[in-house]
Amino acid sequence: MPFVLTILGSSSAAPTSERNPSAQVLNTGKHLFLLDCAEGTQMQLRKMRLKMSSIERVFITHLHGDHFFGLIGLMTTWHLLGRKDVLHIYSVPELKEALDVMMKVSRTTLNYQVEYHFIEPELHSLIFEDKFIEVYTLPLNHRMPTCGYLFKEKPKSLNLNKSAILKLALPYPLLQDLKNGKDITLPDGKIISNTSLTLPPSKQLSYAYCTDTSYFEPLVKYITGIDVLFHEATFMESEVKLAAEKLHSTASEAAQIAKLAGVKQLIIGHFSSRYKELDPLLLEATEVFSNTVLAKDGFVFKF
Amino acid sequence: MPFVLTILGSSSAAPTSERNPSAQVLNTGKHLFLLDCAEGTQMQLRKMRLKMSSIERVFITHLHGDHFFGLIGLMTTWHLLGRKDVLHIYSVPELKEALDVMMKVSRTTLNYQVEYHFIEPELHSLIFEDKFIEVYTLPLNHRMPTCGYLFKEKPKSLNLNKSAILKLALPYPLLQDLKNGKDITLPDGKIISNTSLTLPPSKQLSYAYCTDTSYFEPLVKYITGIDVLFHEATFMESEVKLAAEKLHSTASEAAQIAKLAGVKQLIIGHFSSRYKELDPLLLEATEVFSNTVLAKDGFVFKF
Numbered sequence: 001m002p003f004v005l006t007i008l009g010s011s012s013a014a015p016t017s018e019r020n021p022s023a024q025v026l027n028t029g030k031h032l033f034l035l036d037c038a039e040g041t042q043m044q045l046r047k048m049r050l051k052m053s054s055i056e057r058v059f060i061t062h063l064h065g066d067h068f069f070g071l072i073g074l075m076t077t078w079h080l081l082g083r084k085d086v087l088h089i090y091s092v093p094e095l096k097e098a099l100d101v102m103m104k105v106s107r108t109t110l111n112y113q114v115e116y117h118f119i120e121p122e123l124h125s126l127i128f129e130d131k132f133i134e135v136y137t138l139p140l141n142h143r144m145p146t147c148g149y150l151f152k153e154k155p156k157s158l159n160l161n162k163s164a165i166l167k168l169a170l171p172y173p174l175l176q177d178l179k180n181g182k183d184i185t186l187p188d189g190k191i192i193s194n195t196s197l198t199l200p201p202s203k204q205l206s207y208a209y210c211t212d213t214s215y216f217e218p219l220v221k222y223i224t225g226i227d228v229l230f231h232e233a234t235f236m237e238s239e240v241k242l243a244a245e246k247l248h249s250t251a252s253e254a255a256q257i258a259k260l261a262g263v264k265q266l267i268i269g270h271f272s273s274r275y276k277e278l279d280p281l282l283l284e285a286t287e288v289f290s291n292t293v294l295a296k297d298g299f300v301f302k303f
Numbered sequence: 304m305p306f307v308l309t310i311l312g313s314s315s316a317a318p319t320s321e322r323n324p325s326a327q328v329l330n331t332g333k334h335l336f337l338l339d340c341a342e343g344t345q346m347q348l349r350k351m352r353l354k355m356s357s358i359e360r361v362f363i364t365h366l367h368g369d370h371f372f373g374l375i376g377l378m379t380t381w382h383l384l385g386r387k388d389v390l391h392i393y394s395v396p397e398l399k400e401a402l403d404v405m406m407k408v409s410r411t412t413l414n415y416q417v418e419y420h421f422i423e424p425e426l427h428s429l430i431f432e433d434k435f436i437e438v439y440t441l442p443l444n445h446r447m448p449t450c451g452y453l454f455k456e457k458p459k460s461l462n463l464n465k466s467a468i469l470k471l472a473l474p475y476p477l478l479q480d481l482k483n484g485k486d487i488t489l490p491d492g493k494i495i496s497n498t499s500l501t502l503p504p505s506k507q508l509s510y511a512y513c514t515d516t517s518y519f520e521p522l523v524k525y526i527t528g529i530d531v532l533f534h535e536a537t538f539m540e541s542e543v544k545l546a547a548e549k550l551h552s553t554a555s556e557a558a559q560i561a562k563l564a565g566v567k568q569l570i571i572g573h574f575s576s577r578y579k580e581l582d583p584l585l586l587e588a589t590e591v592f593s594n595t596v597l598a599k600d601g602f603v604f605k606f
Contacts, residue, residue, distance in 0.1 A: 014380045017349040039376040040343050046320045065379045065409045069372075073342040076368045077317045094408040101404040105397040106368045107447055144410055 001029025002302045003151075003205045005228070008044035010269040010295040012212075012234045012248070013066045015040070020297055021066035022270060024230070025050055026151060026207060030132040034058045035149065035209045041070035042077050048298060053083060057128065059135070060091040061211055062121070062146035068095060072102045075110065083112045090117045090127055090135075092145055121147035124222055129154075138222050140213035142247045148210035150222060156201040157181075164197050205303065208263075211270050214244060215253035220260045228303050229258050230295065233268035233281055251281040255288035265303065269295030304332025305605045306454075306508050308531070311347035313572040313598040315515075315537045315551070316369045318343070323600055324369035325573060327533070328353055329454060329510060333435040337361045338452065338512045344373035345380050351601060356386060360431065362438070363394040364514055365424065365449035371398060375405045378413065386415045393420045393430055393438075395448055424450035427525050432457075441525050443516035445550045451513035453525060459504040460484075467500050508606065511566075514573050517547060518556035523563045531606050532561050533598065536571035539584055554584040558591035568606065572598030 004027040009020030021038030025045070032054045034041070045052045052074075060068050068091075078087070089095065096116050103110070119127055119137050122145065128135040131154065138148035157179035165175070174184045183194050208223045211232035223229055234248035243250050249257075251268055258266035266289050271278060278294050285292040293301070307330040312323035324341030328348070335357045337344070348355045355377075363371050371394075381390070392398065399419050406413070422430055422440050425448065431438040434457065441451035460482035468478070477487050486497050511526045514535035526532055537551035546553050552560075554571055561569035569592050574581060581597050588595040596604070 014383050015346055015349070017346070020346065039373065040346055043318055043320070043323065043343055046318070063408050063410070065376060065405070065411065068409075069376045069379075069405075070342060073368060073372045076372075080317050098404050098408045101401050102368070102372075105366050105401045106371075107366070108368065 003028055003207055003228070005207065005230075005267075005301040005303075006048055006050060007267075007269065007295045007297060007299045007301075008041055008048065009036075009038050010271060010297050010299075011066070012232075012270045012272050013064065014273045015066075016273045018297070019271065019273075020044055021069075022061075022211060023070065024209065025055070026209075028133055028151065028153070028205075030130075031056060033151070036061055036067040036211075037071040037074060038066050039069040039073075042074040044297070045074075053078070053081065053085075055087075056085065057088040057090065059149045059209075060089065060095060061140075061148060061209070062142060062144055063092065063094055063098075064144065064212065067212075071095075072099055072106075075099070075114070076106070076108055078112065079108060079110045086113045086115055088115050088117060088128075090119050090149075092121060093118045119147065121145040136222070138208060138210060138219060140210060140219065141216040142212045142214070146212055148208055148213070148219070150206065150208045150226070152206040152226075153204040155204060158194070158198040158201050161197050161199050168192075168197075207303075210257075212248060214247040215249050215256065217257070217260065219257060223261045223263060226261070226263050228265045228267060228301065229261065229263040230267045230269060231257055232270035233285065234270050234272050236275070236281055237284055239272075251285040252288055255285040255292055258289040258292070264291065266292040267295050267301065268292060306331055306510055306531070308510065308533075308570075308604040308606075309351055309353060310570075310572065310598045310600060310602045310604075311344055311351065312339075312341050313574060313600050313602075314369070315535075315573045315575050316367065317576045318369075319576045321600070322574065322576070323347055324372075325364075325514060326373065327512065328358070329512075331436055331454065331456070331508075333433075334359060336438075336454070339364055339370040339514075340374040340377060341369050342372040342376075345377040347600070348377075355381070356384065356388075358390075359388065360391040360393065362452045362512075363392065363398060364443075364451060364512070365445060365447055366395065366397055366401075367447065367515065370515075371401075374398075375402055375409075378402070378417070379409070379411055381415065382411060382413045389416045389418055391418050391420060391431075393422050393452075395424060396421045422450065424448040439525070441511060441513060441522060443513060443522065444519040445515045445517070449515060451511055451516070451522070453509065453511045453529070455509045455529075456507040458507060461497070461501040461504050464500050464502050471495075471500075510606075513560075515551060517550040518552050518559065520560070520563065523560060526560075526564045526566060529564070529566050531568045531570060531604065532564065532566040533570045533572060534560055535573035536584055536588065537573050537575050539578070540587055542575075554588040555591055558588040558595055561592040561595070567594065569595040570598050570604065571595060
């Protein structure tokens with residue numbers, strides 16, 4: 001299964017008529033994750049026909065409003081739509097404080113459970129894992145505690161060589177043994193080697209979501225060789241001083257990080273509302289790192 | 304100057320892909336008022352090309368999320384865009400508590416002043432007036448303290464009879480005297496009666512914004528004879544029991560209030576997301592009160 005990434009918002013702080021603020025959905029095939037949840041996220045989820053109720057975990061990078069002001073509305077709508085599944089939220093603790101007060105004044109008592117996982121954004125830590133995936137925080141450098149998130153598939157089991165196993169009527173437990181690398185013994189005592197019936201496992205996919213941050217080289221070591229990096233590119237290089245002052249990155253700086261980390265593809269986003277046309281940002285980035293694409297609201301990336 | 308009402312959101316609690324939750328802009332010619340501010344309001348203001356920075360007063364009916372979750376984002380954007388004008392907010396005090404916490408966790412210190420006007424939703428009170436307009440609260444009946452708002456122009460000065468005054472070269476102060484109903488004395492001592500130089504004043508316009516509420520007849524006496532009534536119509540009559548239980552109204556009930564109050568026009572809105580097509584709601588309302596129209600996102604009403 002590929003990863004499917006849907007961009008719900010590609011704007012920085014102030015939305016434009018074309019661009020909503022930050023939110024993305026990552027479908028790993030096994031999980032539907034929401035990355036940031038700016039105002040308007042629930043409307044974008046509807047427009048993109050994503051199955052809102054299947055989102056199990058929300059990862060918030062930091063508490064500037066353009067990364068979480070939509071969460072209270074989405075949580076309320078889940079309640080209204082009868083959600084029963086536990087919602088897991090990854091964030092610094094202050095988010096809970098804000099959501100609790102918003103729930104209180106709007107007299108909302110959710111009919112589902114919320115489990116908060118308080119993160120330490122300054123650390124590179126494993127914050128979630130199951131048999132399919134690991135999620136790590138990625139320390140970033142911004143005006144408040146901020147982290148990115150790295151989603152990394154675990155080693156996968158071997159694939160079955162369908163044409164080879166078709167000749168044998170193998171029961172399910174033996175197929176599992178094959179996937180796990182074991183040789184199998186047939187009822188007549190004959191042993192068949194694993195390699196003759198299996199193919200190498202599928203590739204382990206990886207995605208890093210890095211926003212908001214200044215140009216920050218310490219990030220590189222955590223994302224080296226990953227498949228896709230989303231890196232904020234709020235400004236163009238002509239605004240490099242402003243970018244440094246606000247602890248944001250330019251398109252060229254985002255590309256430099258991608259280059260140093262040797263990632264396969266770079267997606268840039270979190271664009272300042274001053275840019276009506278985004279091609280100049282793309283051009284600037286591709287001069288440093290050629291396999292760069294623009295995040296635009298509604299874009300879907302499969303990798 | 305007519306009143307110009309722009310519907311930014313016509314949905315009830317859960318937005319649909321077509322309908323945003325509650326927000327309207329009333330342009331009285333002298334003021335730009337924002338009525339409720341659900342999630343997505345700032346995006347809708349941009350899409351409708353309304354001059355965001357000219358909004359001076361925000362009137363919040365109640366603290367269900369679909370009426371105020373967009374305020375924090377709009378306030379933050381005003382800050383980012385350099386707003387300097389005082390922002391006036393009319394609401395129950397709990398709104399300030401929620402906004403203060405959201406500002407704190409998002410580390411936002413606004414560069415403009417916010418003046419809160421705490422209202423008592425159970426009373427019919429004058430909460431704002433200047434020489435052009437009066438704004439009153441309208442007690443409603445909902446699951447939490449809720450009020451509507453009545454916007455009522457003050458008596459206007461007389462209009463000048465342009466063809467009559469063209470023959471006389473009157474200085475500005477005398478024109479003001481005429482508008483205020485005074486006779487004037489020409490330099491030669493001749494007195495000219497006011498009535499020969501003036502026309503009756505323009506009509507005083509009035510608009511009431513009533514959401515959310517059950518069918519609530521005590522409202523009628525406060526809105527009798529007004530020009531335009533917006534009344535919520537969350538459900539159709541087939542859901543009258545659910546409407547009563549949730550303290551919402553049906554389209555037919557909204558029309559009944561309009562009929563009893565003898566208003567000139569009724570706008571219905573705040574529709575449940577269960578209704579894909581709205582014409583049946585309109586039909587139901589017009590059977591009781593013929594001059595009814597539907598609120599839809601982006602609709603502009605001049606009256």
